[in-house]
Amino acid sequence: MTRIAILGAGVMGGALLSALLRSGHAPEDIVLSERMAASTRELVQQYAVGSAPVEEAARGAGIVVLAVKPQDMPGLLAQIHDCIGADTLVVSVAAGISTGYLEHRLPEGTGVVRAMPNTPAQVDQGMSILSAGRHCTAEHLAQAEQLAGTFGRVLTLDEKHQDAATAISGSGPAYIFYVTEAMIEAGVLLGLPRSTATEMVVQTLYGAATMIRETGEHPSILREQVSSPGGTSVAALRQLEDHKVRAAFLTAIEAAARRSKELSAGE
Ligand SMILES: NC(=O)C1=CN([C@@H]2O[C@H](COP(=O)(O)OP(=O)(O)OC[C@H]3O[C@@H](n4cnc5c(N)ncnc54)[C@H](O)[C@@H]3O)[C@@H](O)[C@H]2O)C=CC1
Numbered sequence: 001m002t003r004i005a006i007l008g009a010g011v012m013g014g015a016l017l018s019a020l021l022r023s024g025h026a027p028e029d030i031v032l033s034e035r036m037a038a039s040t041r042e043l044v045q046q047y048a049v050g051s052a053p054v055e056e057a058a059r060g061a062g063i064v065v066l067a068v069k070p071q072d073m074p075g076l077l078a079q080i081h082d083c084i085g086a087d088t089l090v091v092s093v094a095a096g097i098s099t100g101y102l103e104h105r106l107p108e109g110t111g112v113v114r115a116m117p118n119t120p121a122q123v124d125q126g127m128s129i130l131s132a133g134r135h136c137t138a139e140h141l142a143q144a145e146q147l148a149g150t151f152g153r154v155l156t157l158d159e160k161h162q163d164a165a166t167a168i169s170g171s172g173p174a175y176i177f178y179v180t181e182a183m184i185e186a187g188v189l190l191g192l193p194r195s196t197a198t199e200m201v202v203q204t205l206y207g208a209a210t211m212i213r214e215t216g217e218h219p220s221i222l223r224e225q226v227s228s229p230g231g232t233s234v235a236a237l238r239q240l241e242d243h244k245v246r247a248a249f250l251t252a253i254e255a256a257a258r259r260s261k262e263l264s265a266g267e
């Protein structure tokens with residue numbers, strides 16, 4: 001089986017590691033490299049996978065996953081440059097880092113895929129957007145799609161959409177968690193015990209998301225079904241409009257996309 005090296009085992013690298021194991025990859029086919037010794041020890045003990053310095057982990061791997069912060073990418077690429085084989089696929093999950101940037105810092109002709117996953121990958125409900133680099137073959141892309149498919153849904157899009165993908169689905173869970181927190185806080189304000197408010201909010205989010213997926217209806221139709229004339233929902237929605245919550249989402253998501261562009265240091 002293809003050996004997979006995960007370089008950087010923080011939130012995303014760790015999520016990928018556990019998803020691969022859940023989906024049946026053998027621990028001996030996965031090697032991780034993490035510069036924080038305590039995290040490495042914990043993951044190696046928990047998952048029985050091997051660990052090695054980045055150079056060693058990358059050498060001989062069929063797929064090398066780069067899961068470090070964008071700021072750490074130049075150093076990592078310099079470290080592994082001479083360890084990438086001719087057929088190795090390099091998959092980067094870093095926000096803002098383009099395939100061109102990676103290709104310029106890896107051996108000429110390296111197959112590269114830029115991926116934008118999200119943290120629901122931890123529970124196999126991820127959303128990953130993939131974009132192929134210049135030297136990425138159909139087989140490379142299929143490998144990357146299969147890899148990302150182990151922890152959720154996958155879309156393959158032109159790279160020009162990656163900043164939008166980062167802003168919508170990459171960072172998206174943060175907005176949903178923020179809304180969740182706010183709704184729980186509102187329940188507490190109305191006198192509910194925090195645990196009761198949490199259960200109500202979480203099941204409501206889960207139910208609403210499931211409804212959107214299963215009915216295929218536009219969210220505005222589903223919202224109208226909840227909003228009885230002169231009732232409670234319209235009273236609340238009017239406040240959300242008055243406080244420009246929709247406009248705030250547009251501005252916020254634009255800011256995330258802008259930040260994704262800024263993180264890209266060019267080629
Ligand atoms: N957290 C998220 O929701 C998402 C993160 N991403 C991207 O994933 C990448 C990683 O993000 P997180 O996992 O959140 O960060 P993190 O900080 O949790 O993990 C990064 C890990 O890389 C390690 N590291 C850095 N340089 C290293 C090196 N040279 N050798 C070995 N290990 C090294 C760090 O010690 C750290 O544990 C980022 O580029 C981010 O843009 C993408 C989608 C979602």
Ligand SMILES: O=C(O)[C@@H]1CCC=N1
Pocket residue numbers: 095166170171
């Ligand atoms: O906030 C970030 O920069 C990363 C990329 C997408 C989600 N988390």
